[in-house]
Each structure stands twice: as structure tokens, then as C-alpha cells.
Amino acid sequence: MSRIHDAFHGARAEGRAAVVPYLTAGYPSPEAYLETATRLLEFADLMEIGLPYSDPLGDGPTIQRAGEAALRAGVRTSDVIEMVRVLRERTDKPLLLMTYVNPVFAWGAERFFGSFAEAGLDGVILPDLPPDEDEALVDAAQDAGLETVFLLAPTSTDDRIRTVVARTTGFVYTVSVTGVTGARDRLPDLSPLVRRIRAHTDRPVAVGFGISGAETARQAARVADGVVVGSALLGRLAAGEDPAPLLAEIRRAARVE
Amino acid sequence: MYLPEYPLPDERGRYGPYGGRYVPETLMPALEELEAAYRELRRDPDFLAELDDHLRHYAGRPSPLYFARNLTEAWGGARVYLKREDLNHTGAHKINNTLGQALIARRMGKRRVIAETGAGQHGVSVATVAALFGLEAVIYMGAEDVRRQELNVFRMELLGAEVRTVTSGTRTLKDATNEAIRDWVTHVEDTFYILGSVVGPHPYPMLVRDLQSVIGLEIARQLEEAEGRRTPDVIVAAVGGGSNAIGAFAPFAYLPAGKRPRLIGVEAAGEGLASGRHAASIGAGKRGVLHGSYMYLLHDEDGQILPAHSVSAGLDYPGVGPEHSHYADAGVAEYAAVTDDEALAAFQLLSRAEGILPALESAHAVAYAAKIAPQLARDEVLVINLSGRGDKDVTEVMRIMGKESR
Numbered sequence: 001m002s003r004i005h006d007a008f009h010g011a012r013a014e015g016r017a018a019v020v021p022y023l024t025a026g027y028p029s030p031e032a033y034l035e036t037a038t039r040l041l042e043f044a045d046l047m048e049i050g051l052p053y054s055d056p057l058g059d060g061p062t063i064q065r066a067g068e069a070a071l072r073a074g075v076r077t078s079d080v081i082e083m084v085r086v087l088r089e090r091t092d093k094p095l096l097l098m099t100y101v102n103p104v105f106a107w108g109a110e111r112f113f114g115s116f117a118e119a120g121l122d123g124v125i126l127p128d129l130p131p132d133e134d135e136a137l138v139d140a141a142q143d144a145g146l147e148t149v150f151l152l153a154p155t156s157t158d159d160r161i162r163t164v165v166a167r168t169t170g171f172v173y174t175v176s177v178t179g180v181t182g183a184r185d186r187l188p189d190l191s192p193l194v195r196r197i198r199a200h201t202d203r204p205v206a207v208g209f210g211i212s213g214a215e216t217a218r219q220a221a222r223v224a225d226g227v228v229v230g231s232a233l234l235g236r237l238a239a240g241e242d243p244a245p246l247l248a249e250i251r252r253a254a255r256v257e
Numbered sequence: 258m259y260l261p262e263y264p265l266p267d268e269r270g271r272y273g274p275y276g277g278r279y280v281p282e283t284l285m286p287a288l289e290e291l292e293a294a295y296r297e298l299r300r301d302p303d304f305l306a307e308l309d310d311h312l313r314h315y316a317g318r319p320s321p322l323y324f325a326r327n328l329t330e331a332w333g334g335a336r337v338y339l340k341r342e343d344l345n346h347t348g349a350h351k352i353n354n355t356l357g358q359a360l361i362a363r364r365m366g367k368r369r370v371i372a373e374t375g376a377g378q379h380g381v382s383v384a385t386v387a388a389l390f391g392l393e394a395v396i397y398m399g400a401e402d403v404r405r406q407e408l409n410v411f412r413m414e415l416l417g418a419e420v421r422t423v424t425s426g427t428r429t430l431k432d433a434t435n436e437a438i439r440d441w442v443t444h445v446e447d448t449f450y451i452l453g454s455v456v457g458p459h460p461y462p463m464l465v466r467d468l469q470s471v472i473g474l475e476i477a478r479q480l481e482e483a484e485g486r487r488t489p490d491v492i493v494a495a496v497g498g499g500s501n502a503i504g505a506f507a508p509f510a511y512l513p514a515g516k517r518p519r520l521i522g523v524e525a526a527g528e529g530l531a532s533g534r535h536a537a538s539i540g541a542g543k544r545g546v547l548h549g550s551y552m553y554l555l556h557d558e559d560g561q562i563l564p565a566h567s568v569s570a571g572l573d574y575p576g577v578g579p580e581h582s583h584y585a586d587a588g589v590a591e592y593a594a595v596t597d598d599e600a601l602a603a604f605q606l607l608s609r610a611e612g613i614l615p616a617l618e619s620a621h622a623v624a625y626a627a628k629i630a631p632q633l634a635r636d637e638v639l640v641i642n643l644s645g646r647g648d649k650d651v652t653e654v655m656r657i658m659g660k661e662s663r
Contacts, residue, residue: 054561055431057280057442101279102554103559105546106543106545106558106559107560127281128279130279130282133279134279151281151283152282153281153282154283155284155285157286175283178443
């Protein structure tokens, strides 16, 4: 089976939801990014790598600013491929790229996905691609050997859930709130949405958007197989703090009761 | 009053390869809901009567098709007509779209509307219809534009709208649009997004085109009265996102090739295409996705969106609508570009020749017409879509002219 599949099962065997940290690649600098990512890998089951993008319309202010800073520092797509290569040398855990579609179009899907797969990437998360919108793009990712992850939201109808899970091969990324990325103090009741999704798929379901610490992680882990945390970690980095203790705390809280 | 139905987009919202819905999944149900509501309303006699009544008595339609005798004589070629969208309420073609979308919002039971704005023309238009229909309005505007267009910010506030300053990215229209989409993602259940141009995810490019088609439909009718023919030889219109141009073009664009007028979209060449400081998405861009739609676009080799530049804030957008992208590939329309300097000269030319101050956007169309009209025969008819009035640009033009003369 795939690394992604194994990672969710491994966490489950330990009585936990899988822990999935997100960092913007190259933020605050390529060196500092690799150092932080390596440290976070200790507490992670999977790792999400954000490709900096000029117009991230699904992201809140924290990830926007991190992306802008990385671009200002001159981080290019080819640099992020090299970062994937370095991380792959350091870990066997699954690495996923989160990218908007335009950087993929700009390189051409085959070259873009092929280059990342060759560097050791396991999967790709496409936040502005409803999978039925561009079948060729999804095919290109899968042909390159990448697993494909798409988002579902509280507004998703059963029709949309069916369509999206049909093209999902890694896990289902469930957006906890109707909104953009960003840490929140509390989450809405997630069980109705997760239950609706599970009615259509056996794949692992991870919850993201709004995970800020132990309390929100505990709430997500109660219903889901994985917990994604991004803005809260980047917030620590932006404040000049080490995000590793926060991720360790989230891992402890992500027990499945 | 009717809303024309065209062969495109296809059922997936595509114009050839262009268009589509590259958006966060959160918005998919809302886009499907909007499309379904619109497809029903476009044939609803009550809705159409309500729209028609507001277009006539509130916006002041039909706008005149004015024979520009002095320009015609000065250029010595084609008979030149100006479609006077500048005479609409709020001073531009924008009201054709905002009235329609606000009426749809009301029918869908949405009490809150949001919009993006660059220079503020669309924002003012949205604030206007929100006041008219008693809707709560939030307008997103880039910090850079808020600074440059102080007066329009105050106009929107006078009309009762809230203006939110956007400080991300390049702090201009593109980022204001991102922020409006983020607001919509967050408040999609009770909020209607009034998009201002023929861009964005399906069904917006179709919806805005249909509402703006009143421009071209009136041109055909008015030309029949004036010239005894429904189709001009040439139509020239400025293209940023492309809504005034599509409104003038679409009613003619699907005629068979031999019967179709020459349709010419004029993009902003800014300081020149070679300078890199321009807004010519078709003339110098590559295909890609911005704001949910596949289109011609200004972006670098990595797909990072590049800032656009034009002296005209309304053309200062790094993409161009999917239907224009398709027209360009299929040869349905031609696309040219004129520089800031050429547009400024045309601004002064039209002011002096006809006593009409055009918007800087529209001055781009005038500038290109000045190049081709002299080459046309005297019995040929050229229509310039005069999309807006120039009062809003007077301060900026004064600054530029003053700087040059000192």
C-alpha cells in the first residue's frame, strides 16, 4: 500500500488521529523552512508543503503573508522541488504538496507533477480544483504516480461529495468551517459532515482549517482520521517562536477516545 | 426587453477551452444555485419587466447612439457613431450589470451583497443599487486604489456602503477580487457576490455578458433608424476584464463570418508592451487561471500573477474574460492595444472635437478608432462604445498634463 495509506493506519494503530502539519515552503527562508520542517516531522504522520502563490484565494491572512514573504525572498517552483528532495532524504513519511492550479498550468501538468514525483512527493492537494472541472489535470497527477486529495466543505451537497470522493486517492480533506484557512478558537460540530462523507467513501477523512491547539485538535480527532494544522504553526513562526511544542501538544490531544 | 441566449458557453461553462470553475469546493453549491436561479429568471416575464423598468427609468436607457459629425470629418473616413454608455446613471455601462444582479440577489432572498472594485466605478454602481433596493453592501478595494480614488470611496460611503481596504498582494483590483471571493467563501449562505466584469467562475462571465448585451442590441436597433441597417462595419471597445466590449460584441459575434462586423477590442498597452508595464492579457499574456476562470493572463513562468499597469484604473487587470479569450483564438474579434500616451491624446481629442469627456478606459477605444477610421470608406459605419464618462479621471489627467508641462 501507499505511504499515505500506511501513515493513517499507523496512527490509528497507536490510537491517534494522524497529525498533518502544513508549512509554506521557503518561509521564512529556504534554510529555516527545512530546519523547521525537519523538526516538525518528529511529531508528524504526514507533511503538507505549501507552494507559495501570489493569489491564494482559499487562504486567510497568515498563510497569505507567509506566501508573500517566500515569493519576495525569491522562492521559485524549482526551489520547492529541491526542498521536497531534501525532505525525502530525511524521512519516509508521506509528503504532500498543496498548490493552486495556476502554477501547474504554467509548467504544464505533466512536467509539474512529474518533477515533484521524481523528487519524492507522494500526493498533491488542489484547493481550487473541483475534480470534475478538469479531469485531464487529475489524470496527469495520477499518471505521475501522485495521490490526489481534494477538499470538501460544510456546504458540500451529497452530489458534490460523491463527485469529489470518486477522484480522491489519498484521503478526503474536510474543511471544518465555511471559510478560508486560519486558526480559530473553536470549531462547529463536525460529526454531521464527516458522517455524510463516510457514507460515500472508505478513505481516511482528515479535518483542517481552524485547528489552533489541543482543544480544537481533540474535537477534530473525535470524528476524523487526521488533523491538519497550518496557520497556527505559521503564526508561531511569524512571532519568532518554535512551532514544534504546539505540534507536540496537538499530537498528544489527537487521541481517538 | 429580453436577455439573449447564445451558443456559448457549453453546459460546463466553457468557451472553447476557456472559462470553467476553478474555485474552492465551498463555493460550488452556491455557483450551481446561482446558475439555476438565473436560468429560470432569464425567462421569467415578471423579472424581465422589473429589470426593463429599472433600466429605463432609473439607469436612463436606451443610451443614445450619437453620430459624431466632427470626428467623422476630422478623420475623413468612416461614419463614426458613439454609443453613449457614459450617459447612464453613475456614468458608465456598469449599472446594466449591477441592476440585473441586484434584482437576482433580491429574488434569491440574499440581503447582503459584496463586490470588488478597482478605481471605484463598479463599487459605486453596486453601492447605488444596494441603496435603491435596501441591501447591505460591502465593497473591497485595494489600499493603493483607496489612496488614488479618495473621492469614489467617499461616494460609496455616502451611498451607505462599507468600503474595506485590502492590504494583501499588490493592493489593487486583483487583490480586492481575491478578498471579495474570500468573503463569499465565508458568508456564502446569506451573501450575493456582484461581480463587475465578464470574469470569475461560471456562470458569472455568461451572466454579466447577457446583462451587458443591451448595449449591442440597442446599437442594432438605433443603427437601423439612423442608417437603415442593423449591423455596423466595425465596432471598437476598450477591454480590461471585458464587460463593456462583450456587451457591444456578443449580439453580433455569433453571426456568420460574412455578416459579422469587424469587432475590435482595445487593451491597455500602458507604457508599451515591451516595457512590461501594461495590461494587455491577450496581446502579451499566456493562458492560465485567475479568479476561477481559464483565460489569457499576465503571469510569469511559475504561474505567479504579474501586476498589470494602465493609466486607466478600469483596464488595470491582469486577465481578460474567457469569452474574449475564445474570440481571440477563433478570430471572431481582433485585439489591439494602445498606450497611456495615445489614450491621453484621445481623451483630449474627443473633449475638444465633440464636447465629450470620455473615461480613460473609453479613450483607449477612441485612440484605436482614430488609427483605423481614416482608412475606411466614407459609407462605412464605425461604432465606438463610449463605456463611461471622464469626470472621474479629470484630476488624474490634470496631474499628468501638469507634470508634463512644467
